[in-house]
Amino acid sequence: MSKASFVVRRLLQLGVTFWAVGTVLFFLFRLMPGDPTAFVVSAQMTPEARQQVIESYGLNEPLYVQYMRFLENALTLNFGQSFHTNQPVREVIWTYLPNTLVLMLSAFVVAYILGIVLGVLTGWYRGSRFEKTTVVTALTARSLPTFYVGLIVLWLFGATLGVIPMSGMGAAGQTYDSFWARIFTLDFLHHLAAPAAVLAFYYMGYPLLIMRSSMMEVLSQDFIDVCRAKGLSERAIMFKHAARNALLPIITAAAIALGYAVGGSVLIETVFGWPGLGREMVNAVLRRDFPVAQGTFMVLAATIIILNFVADLLYGYLDPRVTYE
Amino acid sequence: MSYKEATNRRKFLTKAGATAGLVGLTVTAGCFGAGDDEEEDEDGGADVEATDPDELGEQLPTYQFLNNAQSYNPPRHDAINLMADQFGEIGLDMEVEVLEWGTLFNRVDVEYDYDFSTWHTFFTIDPVLELNSTMYSENTDPGEGNFAGYENPDADDLMDQYLEEPDADTRIELIHDLQRTLMEDLPQMPVVDMPFLAVYNNEEVDNWEADLPLGFNSYWTMINLEMQGGEDTLKGYWPEALDTMNVLGHNDENKHTYNFSVMYDSIVRLDNEGEINTDVSLATDYERVDATTMEYTIRDHTFHDGEPLTVEDVAFSYNYISENEVPVYSVQSNFIDEAEVVDDSTVRIHMPDDNPLGPFNLLVGTQIPILPEHRWADRDEPSQVNVQEPVGSGPLQFDYWDQGAELGLERFDDHFAPVDFEQRFWRIIPETSTVWENLRNGDLNYEPFGRIDRQLDENRDEDQISVESLPATSFWHCTPNQRSDGLDDPEVRKAAFNAVPRSAIVDQILFGVPEPGFNVVTEAFGPLHTDDVPRYEEGVDVAIERLQDAGYGYDEDGMLHFLAE
Numbered sequence: 001m002s003k004a005s006f007v008v009r010r011l012l013q014l015g016v017t018f019w020a021v022g023t024v025l026f027f028l029f030r031l032m033p034g035d036p037t038a039f040v041v042s043a044q045m046t047p048e049a050r051q052q053v054i055e056s057y058g059l060n061e062p063l064y065v066q067y068m069r070f071l072e073n074a075l076t077l078n079f080g081q082s083f084h085t086n087q088p089v090r091e092v093i094w095t096y097l098p099n100t101l102v103l104m105l106s107a108f109v110v111a112y113i114l115g116i117v118l119g120v121l122t123g124w125y126r127g128s129r130f131e132k133t134t135v136v137t138a139l140t141a142r143s144l145p146t147f148y149v150g151l152i153v154l155w156l157f158g159a160t161l162g163v164i165p166m167s168g169m170g171a172a173g174q175t176y177d178s179f180w181a182r183i184f185t186l187d188f189l190h191h192l193a194a195p196a197a198v199l200a201f202y203y204m205g206y207p208l209l210i211m212r213s214s215m216m217e218v219l220s221q222d223f224i225d226v227c228r229a230k231g232l233s234e235r236a237i238m239f240k241h242a243a244r245n246a247l248l249p250i251i252t253a254a255a256i257a258l259g260y261a262v263g264g265s266v267l268i269e270t271v272f273g274w275p276g277l278g279r280e281m282v283n284a285v286l287r288r289d290f291p292v293a294q295g296t297f298m299v300l301a302a303t304i305i306i307l308n309f310v311a312d313l314l315y316g317y318l319d320p321r322v323t324y325e
Numbered sequence: 326m327s328y329k330e331a332t333n334r335r336k337f338l339t340k341a342g343a344t345a346g347l348v349g350l351t352v353t354a355g356c357f358g359a360g361d362d363e364e365e366d367e368d369g370g371a372d373v374e375a376t377d378p379d380e381l382g383e384q385l386p387t388y389q390f391l392n393n394a395q396s397y398n399p400p401r402h403d404a405i406n407l408m409a410d411q412f413g414e415i416g417l418d419m420e421v422e423v424l425e426w427g428t429l430f431n432r433v434d435v436e437y438d439y440d441f442s443t444w445h446t447f448f449t450i451d452p453v454l455e456l457n458s459t460m461y462s463e464n465t466d467p468g469e470g471n472f473a474g475y476e477n478p479d480a481d482d483l484m485d486q487y488l489e490e491p492d493a494d495t496r497i498e499l500i501h502d503l504q505r506t507l508m509e510d511l512p513q514m515p516v517v518d519m520p521f522l523a524v525y526n527n528e529e530v531d532n533w534e535a536d537l538p539l540g541f542n543s544y545w546t547m548i549n550l551e552m553q554g555g556e557d558t559l560k561g562y563w564p565e566a567l568d569t570m571n572v573l574g575h576n577d578e579n580k581h582t583y584n585f586s587v588m589y590d591s592i593v594r595l596d597n598e599g600e601i602n603t604d605v606s607l608a609t610d611y612e613r614v615d616a617t618t619m620e621y622t623i624r625d626h627t628f629h630d631g632e633p634l635t636v637e638d639v640a641f642s643y644n645y646i647s648e649n650e651v652p653v654y655s656v657q658s659n660f661i662d663e664a665e666v667v668d669d670s671t672v673r674i675h676m677p678d679d680n681p682l683g684p685f686n687l688l689v690g691t692q693i694p695i696l697p698e699h700r701w702a703d704r705d706e707p708s709q710v711n712v713q714e715p716v717g718s719g720p721l722q723f724d725y726w727d728q729g730a731e732l733g734l735e736r737f738d739d740h741f742a743p744v745d746f747e748q749r750f751w752r753i754i755p756e757t758s759t760v761w762e763n764l765r766n767g768d769l770n771y772e773p774f775g776r777i778d779r780q781l782d783e784n785r786d787e788d789q790i791s792v793e794s795l796p797a798t799s800f801w802h803c804t805p806n807q808r809s810d811g812l813d814d815p816e817v818r819k820a821a822f823n824a825v826p827r828s829a830i831v832d833q834i835l836f837g838v839p840e841p842g843f844n845v846v847t848e849a850f851g852p853l854h855t856d857d858v859p860r861y862e863e864g865v866d867v868a869i870e871r872l873q874d875a876g877y878g879y880d881e882d883g884m885l886h887f888l889a890e
Contacts, residue, residue: 033428047469049655056709084568084576086711095728151758159762166759166768168730172560172750175725175733270755275566275729279755283565288427 010309021301026070029290036083036288057083079295084287089295098179100276104261106192107199112254115204119211120243126216142205150198150271164194167273195272199265210253214246248319255311259304370883371416373869381878382887385811387418388440391429400834405443408803411824415868416885435468440809445519446799450538451688452846452853457484460512474807475512490683491613501855504846508858511818514803515842516825522775523793529556529770535795537599542583542773545596548605548720548742559749561773562760566729566753571712572694573651589694589717592621593686599851601686605742607695617676619685627739628697629722636672640664641698643674649707657689720744729753782836796849800842816875822861823868
């Protein structure tokens with residue numbers, strides 16, 4: 001199969017996957033117990049007013065009509081209007097997604113750089129005290145609940161030492177003209193440091209352990225002996241030959257992790273008062289705000305699906321031995 | 326042996342917490358005996374002499390007590406477990422089902438599929454406004470509000486008369502009768518009277534005065550606050566994000582009401598005595614022209630955008646909200662027929678001839694926000710409008726809204742009742758411990774949410790922290806579903822109320838902050854409240870005795886039975 005037909009076939013699969021995910025999400029939320037209007041209306045609202053609200057959201061229509069309308073709108077990336085904020089869902093996502101991305105990507109970049117480097121070193125220095133300490137640390141980081149680490153960090157560095165802010169993305173009362181104007185300020189970076197570090201600490205374990213195991217596999221191969229026989233320096237063998245060949249599994253792991261990053265981290269966003277998409281997503285589900293819940297989950301699913309597709313393509317590029325059969 | 330006598334804190338908390346879980350749990354399984362009698366209670370049911378088996382009829386059915394998840398509201402979760410346990414002690418077969426809040430609310434308020442439920446009643450400006458929905462006989466169909474299934478034509482009649490009666494003294498008599506009726510029939514048990522709380526940094530802000538419906542978050546509170554030590558910003562928080570800046574598009578949650586009540590003026594305002602105070606109201610004078618007409622004299626004033634606020638704006642607001650059937654004001658709209666401009670400073674509001682409202686100022690005048698006609702006239706579906714920069718005429722004007730993170734308001738210098746601070750912000754902080762650290766270090770100087778928890782208990786003695794508490798209009802209720810066999814008998818409900826450990830819930834779970842409940846109209850309502858209602862002594866023994874006197878019997882396991890015919 002040629003690369004072009006592979007791409008076309010995968011694109012068609014993507015379309016089917018999107019439809020399946022959308023359909024599952026649509027029915028999943030409607031099968032949940034609880035009347036969405038119970039969260040939208042006041043307890044003292046008259047039954048007539050409650051009915052009016054139900055009709056205004058189209059919830060009085062038969063389910064198949066709602067479903068067809070959902071599909072029709074989804075084709076134009078229109079996920080409707082939030083029951084709670086009356087904003088278009090696109091706008092809600094656009095409000096929270098950048099906050100989440102800047103937090104998650106900062107953590108992601110730090111975690112993957114450190115994780116990969118430490119993975120290479122632990123693989124190379126197998127059996128050393130360094131390897132044992134690093135692996136134990138990585139496993140501990142991966143095992144500890146992030147909210148717990150977050151609370152300890154807040155208590156130690158925030159409440160006790162006073163070197164990090166206790167919550168939020170900026171100092172109280174600070175307003176900026178745009179998101180970009182905000183994120184390049186020292187105030188923002190000061191607020192970003194702690195939640196990003198806690199997340200990076202957690203995420204780092206995954207690439208580290210994958211890289212270590214991949215390195216050990218590569219290091220047992222014959223070409224490493226050839227490199228040594230050629231008189232290459234240890235450093236060159238480690239990073240230029242072994243690490244590059246060991247990187248492949250990291251691509252898939254990174255693609256999935258990046259996809260999940262879009263969904264944010266509810267616990268970290270809650271502990272650090274970070275106004276991200278994860279918190280909003282959970283709130284939308286709890287309040288039966290179907291449009292926002294569907295929209296945010298679709299964005300999350302789409303990112304994971306697309307990044308996996310990109311990872312598939314990258315595989316072929318990075319390793320010519322991979323074929324599209 | 327009464328509950329109060331038998332329990333100590335350790336055992337109490339064991340009981341409250343032991344039933345926590347994600348699945349239903351039969352409380353009468355006998356795990357939780359009272360006091361020193363744990364061994365004796367292992368067989369479950371009441372510790373009482375069994376009735377002659379030949380005299381016993383059917384056992385009362387198993388009852389489901391719906392509980393919120395512990396993470397949603399820990400103290401209430403514990404209190405519900407404890408109540409269910411105590412109901413088990415009087416011989417009721419109880420199951421506690423823990424549900425996520427939305428599902429729980431739907432099961433109770435919409436589907437009426439429950440036996441016992443408990444939550445915090447909604448703050449309301451007038452008790453009958455709430456009771457007219459939850460206790461009115463005609464509202465017993467699913468979703469109509471009367472989830473208790475209570476039907477009493479006498480109570481209906483008292484509520485009807487109250488709402489139509491223009492004379493305040495007569496209204497007081499009517500509502501006192503209503504309270505006696507409701508506490509005699511006991512469709513709803515007032516477990517704990519929840520207070521309004523002001524928690525603040527006394528070095529930065531002082532003079533907290535509450536008003537009736539909104540407590541220490543009211544307009545009256547804000548215009549009376551006195552800043553201390555050169556501080557010019559009121560710094561608060563809320564645990565969850567605000568949804569909207571549309572004053573007509575919210576769902577009446579406190580987080581919205583607290584802000585809109587200071588961003589928008591209403592035609593009249595209440596003071597801390599619950600009286601209309603024209604010194605701080607948009608209307609400098611008002612008069613009831615006849616049974617269905619109110620007339621108001623409006624002061625010179627401007628909106629936040631500098632445009633004059635005229636009588637046309639006042640009339641527009643009433644007509645617009647009524648004609649567009651704005652959901653959040655649907656109750657008020659029922660009492661508005663038309664508003665008309667009389668002259669440059671006078672506006673009249675007519676009520677429907679067939680639906681006059683006695684306490685019009687209280688129930689409508691203090692509630693309807695005055696909108697700038699020049700901003701709203703072209704908006705067809707007011708509740709659906711996506712407002713980003715609201716313009717009102719209240720003492721605080723919109724400054725910024727960093728959605729999900731922070732709302733900033735600033736002083737409106739041209740207001741007739743100005744606030745003493747330059748700015749007020751609310752940061753969104755979901756984590757309680759962070760809130761308290763911020764209160765201690767000065768990043769926040771007041772706590773508008775009024776959460777009663779361990780953090781409050783541990784920090785209330787800090788020098789710079791002050792806590793003030795006043796009776797509020799709301800309470801934790803325990804409502805039996807009268808559609809369930811047995812619970813339609815007032816004597817069973819009364820016995821259940823006897824068994825509710827109100828004092829212990831207050832002392833042990835709520836750190837002694839609120840007061841045990843005894844009336845569905847709390848003393849926060851001032852003269853509308855009366856102490857002269859039937860009282861119910863706390864105690865399992867009292868409850869058992871009441872049930873036996875009412876003709877119920879116990880089997881050998883201590884389970885409650887109807888007697889044979």
